[in-house]
Amino acid sequence: MEDKTHISKTHFQDAEEFNIGKQAAYVSMKGVGHKYDLHPDTPMVVQDIDLDIHRHEFVAVVGPSGCGKSTLLRMVAGLLIPSHGDVSVFNLPVTEPRDDVGIVFQKANLLPWLTVRKNVLFPLKHKYGRYSASDEKRANELLDMAGLTQFADKMPDELSGGMQQRVGIIRALLLNPDILLMDEPFSALDALTREQIGFDLLDIWKEHPKTVLFITHSITEAVLLADRILVMSKRPGTVLDLIDVDLPRPRSQKTINSSRFAELTDLIRGYIYEPNTPA
Numbered sequence: 351m352e353d354k355t356h357i358s359k360t361h362f363q364d365a366e367e368f369n370i371g372k373q374a375a376y377v378s379m380k381g382v383g384h385k386y387d388l389h390p391d392t393p394m395v396v397q398d399i400d401l402d403i404h405r406h407e408f409v410a411v412v413g414p415s416g417c418g419k420s421t422l423l424r425m426v427a428g429l430l431i432p433s434h435g436d437v438s439v440f441n442l443p444v445t446e447p448r449d450d451v452g453i454v455f456q457k458a459n460l461l462p463w464l465t466v467r468k469n470v471l472f473p474l475k476h477k478y479g480r481y482s483a484s485d486e487k488r489a490n491e492l493l494d495m496a497g498l499t500q501f502a503d504k505m506p507d508e509l510s511g512g513m514q515q516r517v518g519i520i521r522a523l524l525l526n527p528d529i530l531l532m533d534e535p536f537s538a539l540d541a542l543t544r545e546q547i548g549f550d551l552l553d554i555w556k557e558h559p560k561t562v563l564f565i566t567h568s569i570t571e572a573v574l575l576a577d578r579i580l581v582m583s584k585r586p587g588t589v590l591d592l593i594d595v596d597l598p599r600p601r602s603q604k605t606i607n608s609s610r611f612a613e614l615t616d617l618i619r620g621y622i623y624e625p626n627t628p629a
């Protein structure tokens with residue numbers, strides 16, 4: 351059996367060493383573009399993307415459907431190598447998925463034959479062949495934080511969609527990634543659950559700070575959650591603006607009702623619903 355302590359240190363040492371240079375970007379995209387088919391006549395999907403995401407920053411990406419938001423995330427995740435430009439994590443080119451980068455997708459994809467707690471612990475078990483009592487304690491703490499303690503021994507199909515998505519987030523957090531990539535994680539949820547789970551995510555993020563790249567269709571969700579918002583044009587997706595969300599934290603329902611919140615959402619709506627780029 352592999353020695354987990356050793357593995358963890360090896361995988362996470364880039365982040366640890368990188369922390370020395372605190373000003374440097376955890377995630378960096380320089381001149382990034384991509385086309386899935388390299389034929390000269392095939393148009394780019396995304397183009398000329400420059401973005402630095404710093405330690406513990408929460409950056410959301412919004413843009414019209416098909417503008418390449420998920421493509422960007424997949425490049426940071428190491429699931430896709432850009433055809434143009436450079437993507438780096440901790441100043442290292444991204445060539446494959448990394449253990450210190452967690453991903454949450456639209457569907458939680460829980461294993462239906464495992465309890466909630468075992469689902470959360472599954473990546474550790476899969477990676478290291480076992481998990482420790484302290485891993486289990488941490489899983490319980492995170493489940494508690496997400497209000498899921500009484501569901502820990504239930505099977506996934508006994509949970510609502512919102513609960514399943516919370517479990518997916520906790521599962522990603524249990525590996526303690528330095529970077530969390532979230533690809534429309536709440537888009538399958540109803541509006542009320544979606545808003546509540548957004549607040550839950552902010553609580554978890556406050557207790558367990560991560561560098562977050564969050565893809566969403568929802569302008570209000572982006573403004574509620576993020577420190578900065580990358581607004582993309584329609585395909586080929588380029589950067590229309592990178593907006594500082596100067597709303598105080600902690601954010602609450604009061605934030606949503608504030609005039610500044612309305613100004614920021616209006617600004618982004620203006621970008622997305624105006625014909626910024628030719629069809």
Ligand SMILES: Nc1ncnc2c1ncn2[C@@H]1O[C@H](COP(=O)(O)OP(=O)(O)OP(=O)(O)O)[C@@H](O)[C@H]1O
Nearest residue numbers: 386395413414415416417418419420421422567585
């Ligand atoms: N594996 C692939 N092969 C070929 N084309 C792809 C592939 N994945 C995505 N595309 C195309 O790239 C474009 C951007 O897709 P992507 O999913 O990144 O956009 P998106 O902004 O996340 O979309 P949405 O908001 O609708 O989820 C789309 O036109 C899509 O059809």
